[in-house]
Amino acid sequence: MQPVAAARPDERGLVDRLRAGDERAFEELVDNHAAPLLAVTRRILRDEEEARDAVQEAFVAAFRSIGDFQIESRLSTWMHRIAVNCALMKLRVRERRREQDVDELLPHFQADGHQQQSSVGWKESVEDVLQREQSRALVRECIDRLPESYRVVLVLRDIEQLPPDVVAEKLQITRDNLKVKLHRARQALRTLLDPHMRGAM
Amino acid sequence: MSHVTCIEFISFLDAYVAGELDAETRTTFDLHLIVCPSCRAYLASYQETIDLVRGVAEKEEELAHDAPPELIEAVKHVKR
Numbered sequence: 419m420q421p422v423a424a425a426r427p428d429e430r431g432l433v434d435r436l437r438a439g440d441e442r443a444f445e446e447l448v449d450n451h452a453a454p455l456l457a458v459t460r461r462i463l464r465d466e467e468e469a470r471d472a473v474q475e476a477f478v479a480a481f482r483s484i485g486d487f488q489i490e491s492r493l494s495t496w497m498h499r500i501a502v503n504c505a506l507m508k509l510r511v512r513e514r515r516r517e518q519d520v521d522e523l524l525p526h527f528q529a530d531g532h533q534q535q536s537s538v539g540w541k542e543s544v545e546d547v548l549q550r551e552q553s554r555a556l557v558r559e560c561i562d563r564l565p566e567s568y569r570v571v572l573v574l575r576d577i578e579q580l581p582p583d584v585v586a587e588k589l590q591i592t593r594d595n596l597k598v599k600l601h602r603a604r605q606a607l608r609t610l611l612d613p614h615m616r617g618a619m
Numbered sequence: 620m621s622h623v624t625c626i627e628f629i630s631f632l633d634a635y636v637a638g639e640l641d642a643e644t645r646t647t648f649d650l651h652l653i654v655c656p657s658c659r660a661y662l663a664s665y666q667e668t669i670d671l672v673r674g675v676a677e678k679e680e681e682l683a684h685d686a687p688p689e690l691i692e693a694v695k696h697v698k699r
Contacts, residue, residue, distance in 0.1 A: 419673075419676060419677065419680065444695070445695055448691055448694050448695055449691065452685075452686035452690060452691050452694065453683060453684075453685050453686040454680070455686075456683075456686045456690065457676075457679065457680050457683055461676060470687075470690050470693075473686070473690060473694065474690070474693060474694050474697055477694045477697070478697055525629055525661070527625060527626040530624065531624025531625055531626040531627065532624060532625050532626075532657075533625045533629075533657050533658070533661070536656070536657040536660075537657045537658070537660040537661040537664065538660050539659075539660040539663055539664065540663070540664050540667055544667050544670040544671055544674055545674075547671060547674075548671070548674045548675065548678055554675050554678060554679075557671050557672070557675045558675055558679075561672065561675075572672060576669055576672045576673055577672060577673060577676040597633065600633065601632070601633040604633070604665060604668055604669060605629075605665070607668050607672070608661075608664055608665055608668040611664075611668060611671070612664065615664065615667070
């Protein structure tokens with residue numbers, strides 16, 4: 419998730435010290451940002467070792483390019499983007515597995531345009547489901563069952579909430595393709611959650 | 620668009636929930652919702668799916684502990 423907190427008042431000072439090559443400033447940057455960045459890379463990569471490597475690479479990249487940092491932006495937002503980039507680089511080098519499509523998980527329609535199977539409302543509220551660790555794990559499991567290219571689109575748009583043009587550029591797909599993929603990813607996930615949510619978890 | 624069926628409603632559901640439809644199309648979609656309980660249920664569960672995805676990540680981040688000390692040390696070491 420992109421950080422929403424306001425820029426820290428001492429951020430400018432920290433940036434100046436980083437630019438000056440201050441060792442302590444770098445340590446401060448690491449102490450403040452390692453945990454949220456690790457959460458981001460874990461969500462994208464779903465592999466602990468790769469997620470930690472991506473965090474390391476993000477800090478090295480950040481330190482090297484601190485000169486490019488625009489002081490009017492937030493350091494946390496900038497670090498978030500760098501961590502997303504590092505995680506995506508790792509995804510790209512993973513051996514491309516033959517990916518299943520999500521067609522089977524999309525709704526089916528009759529010739530007259532009506533849904534083949536009527537949809538039924540879910541029993542429990544989102545808030546109640548989120549309260550229980552077991553049901554959160556089940557949601558997470560369903561997200562992980564999505565084919566990787568769909569899962570990543572869902573993570574970057576609906577969790578990290580990066581703007582569509584940024585995600586399209588990072589994934590090297592068109593904005594239209596991204597839109598289609600996101601809609602299909604949500605529909606497929608809805609189908610995976612449906613049997614659990616109908617009966618309440 | 621004077622009237623839509625479920626297939627059209629669901630195909631453009633992402634634009635509907637994002638508020639991207641023009642006023643006329645939105646009204647047509649709203650009318651479909653009035654007469655179609657199945658699409659009402661689909662819309663609700665589609666929105667709940669998005670809320671769950673976001674909610675689970677927020678909860679995970681809330682419960683997450685600090686980054687592992689060995690990672691912090693490793694990062695600082697790389698810099699040195």
